[in-house]
Amino acid sequence: MKKRFWQLVLLMSVFFGNLGLIAHAENLNYSVSAELPKNQITDSVSYFDLKVTPGQTQDLTIRIKNSDSQAHTYIVSPNRAMTNDNGVIDYSQAKAKSDASLKFDIKSALSPKQTVKVPAKTTKKVTIKLTVPKKDFSGIALGGINVIQEKNTDSSKKSSGTTIENQYAYVIGLQIREKAKIDVKPNMKLLQVKAQQINYRNYVTAQLENTEPVIMHGLKVKSYVTKVGSSKKLLTTDKENMAMAPNSNFNFALGDGKKPLQAGKYTLHLTATSDKGKYKWNFTKNFTISQDKAKSLNKTSVEKTKSYFWWFVGLGVLIVILLGLVIWLLIKNRRQNNDQ
Structure with a gap:
């Protein structure tokens, strides 16, 4: 079971x-x-x-x-x-x-x-x-x-x-x-950027850290990815109404998980704000997706599985057409025999 x-x-x-x-x-x-x-x-x-x-x-x-x-x-x-x-x-x-x-x-x-x-x-x-x-x-x-x-x-x-x-x-x-009034200000760090798989979908993730013992309220993140040295946006993801626990981190995912990963050298551009814009952080970080990493993740992604689904759909349609053709030939042959 x-x-x-x-x-x-x-x-x-x-x-x-x-x-x-x-x-x-x-x-x-x-x-x-x-x-x-x-x-x-x-x-x-x-x-x-x-x-x-x-x-x-x-x-x-x-x-x-x-x-x-x-x-x-x-x-x-x-x-x-x-x-x-x-x-x-x-x-x-x-x-x-x-x-x-x-x-x-x-x-x-x-x-x-x-x-x-x-x-x-x-x-x-x-x-x-x-x-x-x-x-x-x-x-x-x-x-x-x-x-x-x-x-x-x-x-x-x-x-x-x-x-x-x-x-x-x-x-x-x-x-x-220990104090009724909290006088600690939140602070964010970008720990790492990498390609990874979440629920069988491929993303670029930015690991963000709240380094201080205070809740980070109203977190908004605007981010995009380019090739190193290029201004063309390959991935763009914005999200708001988030929060972070004191002294914690999480993986912010970029993209929709529907596209296969391409090996290469990239740059992450990310801006985060909290507490209605009172605090703001800007990050720019280069990262690399290797050929082996892209191949490995693309092989196990759900989008790869979906391609087989449509292959079976096409095969099913072909079988239906062939059956229809056989039935039509049988009916035509029977009519010719009756005419004779």
Whole structure:
């Protein structure tokens, strides 16, 4: 039996004012909420926004409400916030690699993953321990408490064939800082440019890094690729309404993934702005796509597969024409015999 599990984190806002999550689905039979403590900075939000001091320890409490008629087990995972390749802050990735610029990892300050069983029609409190490092940290540390219902293995064994299971998760955002006012400014670096394959489509990707402990809001990127020494734009990609988690990076993809890669020497031209244009960065970087790299990626791209599809379509049309011709000849021959 083959299975794919898609964890859908619903309605998660990446912006400062709305880190809390309420997931909705017709068949969702549980909910999660946070008990906001006294050191909460903003009381009007549903996520943890805490002012802390060096060396402080604190128990954070969330409530899991099981509305179903049977008991369920839930997996509670405190995670570090990261930026996915769509330019969205993601709190659900437990195994995400930390960025090299990260000095204080909030995940290391939280108690590890735990499983919690909640009886039917019951609300249960779950405690996550926060231990703030003794050394001061600047800006904010951003993470989230991810809650997902454990799969029912008994029902899974009864199914057969290839199935797709959608798993809905709740995330309670967690933001901690030592100062109520954040005085850190975002900063972007371009780490590398390369050709790579994403979901069997070929792109040129620019790895962008937010090197500072602050959220980068309202990120807009305008980019294009030329041959080295040329002004002709070969690829152009603009995107807005993105965000980056503190001390994180992501791969910004250029192109639509529909064209085969061509070997050669190229130049990336990229401009990024954030916070309604308050911050701006300009990058120009040369990169090379080798013959071997282009050949390897083009061979496994989905567009290559599509070419076979149209070949089969053409073959099918030819077979239909030949069958039609045979039928026409048979009918013609029968009419000639009848005339004789």
